[in-house]
Structure formats: C-alpha cells, structure tokens
Amino acid sequence: MTFLTDQPIVLETLVARVQSPSRGGVACFLGTVRNHHEGRQVLRLDYSAYAAMAEAECGRIVAEAESRWNVAVTLNHRLGQLEIGDTSVAVVAASAHRDEAFQACRYVIEELKRRVPIWKKEYFADGSVEWVGSGEAGKRGGKDHHTDAGELVGRGLDENR
Amino acid sequence: MQSQTGSTVSVRVLLFGSYAESLGLDAVELVLDKPATVASAVDHLRALPQGERLPPRPLCALNLTQTRMDAALSSGDELAVLPPLAGG
Secondary structure (H helix, E strand, O other): OOOEEEOOOOOOHHHHHHHHOEEEEEEEEEOOOOEOOOOEEEEEEEEOOOHHHHHHHHHHHHHHHHHHEEEEEEEEEEEEEEEEEOEEEEEEEEEEEHHHHHHHHHHHHHHHHHHHHHEEEEOOOOEEEEEEHHHHHHOOOOOOOOOOOHHHHHHHHHHHO | OOOOOOEEEEEEEEEEEHHHHHOOEEEEEEEEOOOHHHHHHHHHHHHOOOOOHHOOOOOEEEOOOEEEEOOOOOOOEEEEOOOOOOOO
C-alpha cells in the first residue's frame, strides 16, 4: 500500500478499497488547498515528505484505527506542487455503522497532521515564499509547531474547512 | 575527526524542508564519539555553517520512528531532523 502520491487524488479509488457489502457507513475527509493563510492570499503550495517514514507512520496510524474500531481505513496524501482547490489529503473509513466510521476518519486525519513527516511551502500573492510552521510564520503564531500537539489537533479541521 | 574505530559511531543524518534549506544540505554522514546520542548529533549539526538556525531540540526520528533527544545512536542508524510538521 502506498499512501503518498504525486498524482491527483481520486476519492472513488479510495472508497473502493474499503467499501464492502458488510460496511454500509463510509466517512470521507478531504483536505484541499485554501487560498489564504493568516490573512494573506496564497497562490499555490508545494508539499514534500520524508517518504520512507511518512509511509511507515501512515501505516501505523491506519493499523491503530483498524484495531480501535471495527473499520477499514485508507488514505492518500499528495506531494509536489498543488493549486488552489486541489485535494492534498483524503481519508476514507468504512464500517457497518456511521459512528465508528466518523470516529476512525477523524482519528486518522488528526494523527496524520500530528505525526506524519510532511511539509508545505506556501507561495503568496505578494511574491513571498514560506515554509508553513517555520520562519516568520512560525514566529508569529507558532501554530504549526509539532511540540504543541493540542493546538495542532485543535486547528486541524479548521485549516481544511 | 577520528577514523571509524570502536570508539566512534557513524550515522547518516537527513535534513528536510526549511532545515535542509537553511544548512544547504539534505544528508550528511557524521562520525561521533561514543557514547553518541541524538542530542550529540544535533550539537554536531549546529556547529556546521548556518547550523545555528536549527533549534537546540528539534523533532527527530531514528530509523523511521520519532525519538527522544537522549536516545543512543549506533553505527548505521538513520537519524532525521524534522522541521515542524505541516501535512494535511
């Protein structure tokens, strides 16, 4: 199973991996590239990863979700240059009932944001380029800093809304 | 720097994202005196040109798993120094 891809994410492909006649509830989360960050206009993003560890960590997270709930889970994270509106991450969880599917889906995206070594560089309309969570952006808010897991988890869904 | 003997460990260090850009390198072999730890490897990196741009206690991974700064290093280990994560 490869969780990272440099190709566009196709949700139906992920759904097909986990859906089955016994799993009637399918919960999906999509993260898409947003056109603003802290009040500044974003033109595009460039995602990179420590691929070997990212694959291993995604595998661990999926295994945790599948042992904690009666679900089948899969995910994709895209790397490379993405434009506004492109899907950067997709998580799909399928279960006999919706509650477990929603819980597992939420768990996987939160843990991915907290633990998987992926980085993004933001290209702003004013011509500046910044690594998210580092440099000036990091000094301003420190929002993406890994050591503050609570803040990171709390910010997760809002960022992709 | 000492040659590879019983008194040193040789580890491969990977840098990513903003850290790789700051130091101008994404991989380096370090030969460290025993007993070597993640912290001593980071100290070594911080002594390189532009190394002061690394925080004293960055997030690190040892052989693909997040690790503590006091973890011991053995020859052949792969140590990765990870900027603040920003996936999703």
